[in-house]
Amino acid sequence: MIKYNSKLLIIGASGHGKVVADIAIKMNRWEHIAFLDDNSLLHKSLNLDVIGKIKDISKYLSEYDFFVAIGNNQVRENIMRKLEDMGANIPVLIHPSAVIGEQIEVGFGTAIMAGAVINCCCNIGKGCIVNTGATLDHDNVIDNYVHISPGVNIAGTVKVGKNSWLGIGSIINNNITITSNCVIGAGAVVVNDIIEPGTYIGIPARLMEV
Secondary structure, three states: OOOOOOEEEEEOOOHHHHHHHHHHHHHOOOOEEEEEOOOOOOOEEOOEEEEEOHHHHHHHOOOEEEEEOOOOHHHHHHHHHHHHHHOOOOOOEEOOOOEEOOOOEEOOOOEEOOOOEEOOOOEEOOOOEEOOOOEEOOOOEEOOOOEEOOOOEEOOOOEEOOOOEEOOOOEEOOOOEEOOOEEEOOOOEEOOOEOOOEEEEOOOOEEOOO
């Protein structure tokens, strides 16, 4: 079992970082929370100190846990891979108001935001974002580094491939598979399997013409 530290460093101090920090504060696990961010003009966020840049990770490995609070899936994956290679402790963050069912698996580096509902028997990969008020019904499989935006509704037995992004308010019908590297537009309704990477918009969701 991983022994976590008493301090947490959040990588990324912008809006998403503040929401992540708020979750960490409410979890009441860490005695001290701070940020790393490459914006040299940023010294505080959510009244927490920005103590360095991303290149400074190695300075803090022995005393901090790390969490990557960056919304872009690919950037989040790249930084998390570096942290893994360095042997960093990377927790799961779950807001106390989230509803989590039985037999749920959640990979490290995943954040589950306020008001999210995850029903039984779901498997959520590492480095994912399950954002505010999103709902996932039973038996879903969410691959690594997926971003599920606020208000997304996912029915049962859905599979979402790696690095996909489900836009705010989108709806995924039951028994649907979405391949990797897809963007589902805001408010789109997915009623058929998506087997080709790309951006999908509309009701029903269709591949956007380039």
